[in-house]
Amino acid sequence: MxxxxxxxxxxxxxxxxxxxxxxxxxxxxxxxxAELLENPITIQHQLGTTVIQQRPQRVAVLDMNEADFLDQLGVKFVGMPKDYVPHFLSQYKNDESVADLGAIVQPNMERIYALKPDLLLITPLQANQYQTLTEIAPTVHYDINFNNSQQQHFESIKSHLFSLGEIFDRKQIAAEKAAELDQKINQAKQITANRTEKALVVLHNNGAFSNFGVQSRYGFVFNSLGVKPASTAIDTSLHGQPISSEFIQKADPDILYIVDRTAVMERRATINAEQVSNPLLRQTKAWKNGKVVFVDADAWYTTAASPSAMRIVIDDVIKGYQL
Missing domain, CATH: 4.10.910 (30s ribosomal protein s13; domain 2)
Structure with missing residues (x-):
């Protein structure tokens, strides 16, 4: 069967x-x-409507962002994919009480079914499995735009915090985490407000680069944190716009943020300036002035839409102005 x-x-x-x-x-x-709810909670999201009749006891998360949300709220979960676990959630990697549900992009349905969850939390990366997952348990989709975060990125994070706070009776903690996020955002904006430096955010993947502009996965860096872009190129794909070292040299950023995807995918240490340097890159103001930031790839690439990830990302952004 x-x-x-x-x-x-x-x-x-x-x-x-x-x-x-x-x-x-x-x-x-x-x-x-389980605690029956006097008033069932109705969650409307982009994939449908989920009605929660009782306080969930066996929650499974299918994305590292969702794992971080529950970790920050102090909510236990019984299963998660363990193929790419960020360092700030490493305590769950070998935790036998948390089942391994396979891969983030293609979770193991047999394992999910066997776990008998009473709530599933997913993101757009698992959206194609939504209908199938709803046959196992009520499923809530996190409405976050991984292709273009130019608008409403932080608002979506806070909204999801509040939603989960209601589901798990953690409203006060959710409000505190949202306030902490606002403080970090304001800290970054105060630093970038009167600065003239322009920056590029690029992805490194086995020696090749992709650019992320104002309408991209990292659009929030420019739109919400006040970083001025060194390029007006527009791209909304998940992995950015393929570029050459010549592109970076011509854009001539004052600050260069490098996300090392290879470090995540191959589970190795992040590259350094010496490993990626070439004559064209060394001509940029960023290279000459030592303002090349090799960011936390777990926070920027594996997650990039959760409370812990955002704190790390914002600290990385601020670092570019302090080098």
């Missing part, structure tokens, strides 16, 4: 159990162990 048939059987059995227990005026084991 495949997992879909198993899922249907479990749903049918669970529904029957609820009906029978209703006739007998006895709560089921699931209801007995």
């Amino acid at each position: 495949n997992w879909k048939l198993k899922s249907a059987a479990v749903i049918f059995a669970a529904t029957t159990a609820v009906v029978l227990s209703g006739c007998e005026k006895k709560p089921t084991a699931q209801v007995h162990n």
Whole structure:
């Protein structure tokens, strides 16, 4: 029996159990162990509407951003993909109480089904599996735009914090985390406000570069944090606009932020200036003035849309002005 048939059987059995227990005026084991909500929580998101009837007890997260949200709120979860776990969530990598659900982009459905979760949290990276996942458990989609974060990036993060705070009865903690994020944003804006430096954000991947402009995955760096762009090139793809060293040399940024994707994908140390340097790059003001920042790839690439990641990203941005 495949997992879909198993899922249907479990749903049918669970529904029957609820009906029978209703006739007998006895709560089921699931209801007995969970806090029934006096007012069910309705979460509307881009993929649909999710109604939560009881306080979730067995939550599975399918993205590292969601894992960080729950970690920051002090909420335990029973499963997560463990293919690319950022260093700030490393405590869960070998935690046997947290099941390994496979890959972030292609989670293992059999393992998810076997876990018997009562809530699933996903992002756009798992959006294609949404309908299938809803057959296993109520599923909430995190409405974050990974292609173009120019608008509403931090607002989306705070909104998701508040939503999860309501679901898990962590409203106060959610408000505190949102306030901390606002403080970090304001700290960066105060630093960038009167500065004339222009910057590039580029992705390094096995010796090749991609640029991320004002309408890109890292658009929030320019739009929300006040960093002035060294290039007006527009690109909204997930992995940026392929560029050459000549492109960087002509843009001549005062500050160069380098996201080392290879370090994440190959699980190795981040590159340094000596390893990536070439005659064209050495001609830029950023290289000449020592303002090349090799950012935290886990925060910028693996996550980039959660409370911990944003604190690290903002610190990396500020570092470019302090070198």
